[in-house]
Amino acid sequence: MPKPNFPILSKLKLLGHLVAILRDTTRTDRVFQFVEGLSHDPVLRAKFPHAPAEQAFLEAPFQMGFPQLDELRAMPEGSLGRALAVHMDALGVDFDEFDRTATPSSDLEWVDRHGYETHDIWHVITGWGTGTANEIGLQGFYAGQLDNIQPTGLILIALIRGLIGGKQDLSAMFEVIVAGWTQGRRSKALFGVDWREHFERPLAAVRRDFEVEPVESEGFVEVADKLAA
Structure with missing residues (x-):
C-alpha cells in the first residue's frame, strides 16, 4: 500500500x-x-527531471557494488583502481563500511544508489580530492553534468554555512563551484558508466576518453586550499 x-x-x-x-x-x-x-x-x-545520462542508465540499471580495497591496491601504478585506493586510504575509509545490501525499487532509488556507488570514483577522475573544499568543487561538477537538485541543494547549504559562519572566503567558494561546474559541462557524461571495466586502465587514459581535464592542471587546487584555510 x-x-x-x-x-x-x-x-x-x-x-x-x-x-x-x-x-x-x-x-x-x-x-x-x-x-x-x-x-x-x-x-x-x-x-529537475532526470538528465539524459540518468535516463539512459534507467533503461538498463545495474548495481556496481563496491570493490575490495586490497584488490585496488594491487592494481598497476597509475591505474584508476590504484588511484581510487590511494583516495580511500587518504580518507581513512574502507568500502567494507558502506552499505552493500540495498535493493533499489524505484527510478529515484536506482539513481541515488548509482551515485552512492560511484561518488569516490568521480572524486578520483575529476581530481577533486578530500576535504570540504574539494567536496564543494565536486558538487559543482555534478551540477554541471546533471542539473540535479541534490548538488544544487548541497551547494546552497555550503553557501549558507559560509555566509552564516563567516569563516570561509565566499569568493574562493564561488571560484571552486564555477570551476567544478565548468569542468562538468566540458566533460563527457560520467553517470551510468560501469567503472569496473576501467579500474585496471591508466587513469590518464580514462580521463582522456571522457574528456575530463583534472583540476590539478588548471590550478583549482590552490583555490580549494585557500577555501579550506
Whole structure:
C-alpha cells in the first residue's frame, strides 16, 4: 500500500531541517536530511527531471557494488583502481563500511544508489580530492553534468554555512563551484558508466576518453586550499 502524500508536512520538515542548519552549521545529519527531502519532493523533481545520462542508465540499471580495497591496491601504478585506493586510504575509509545490501525499487532509488556507488570514483577522475573544499568543487561538477537538485541543494547549504559562519572566503567558494561546474559541462557524461571495466586502465587514459581535464592542471587546487584555510 503506497504511503500517503502530505505536501504541507513534507515542506514543514524541509523548513525544520533548514532552520536547524542555520542554528548550527555543523549539523551534517540535517544537511543530508534536507537534501534528501529536496530530491524526494514531487514539485522539485518535476522541475529537475532526470538528465539524459540518468535516463539512459534507467533503461538498463545495474548495481556496481563496491570493490575490495586490497584488490585496488594491487592494481598497476597509475591505474584508476590504484588511484581510487590511494583516495580511500587518504580518507581513512574502507568500502567494507558502506552499505552493500540495498535493493533499489524505484527510478529515484536506482539513481541515488548509482551515485552512492560511484561518488569516490568521480572524486578520483575529476581530481577533486578530500576535504570540504574539494567536496564543494565536486558538487559543482555534478551540477554541471546533471542539473540535479541534490548538488544544487548541497551547494546552497555550503553557501549558507559560509555566509552564516563567516569563516570561509565566499569568493574562493564561488571560484571552486564555477570551476567544478565548468569542468562538468566540458566533460563527457560520467553517470551510468560501469567503472569496473576501467579500474585496471591508466587513469590518464580514462580521463582522456571522457574528456575530463583534472583540476590539478588548471590550478583549482590552490583555490580549494585557500577555501579550506
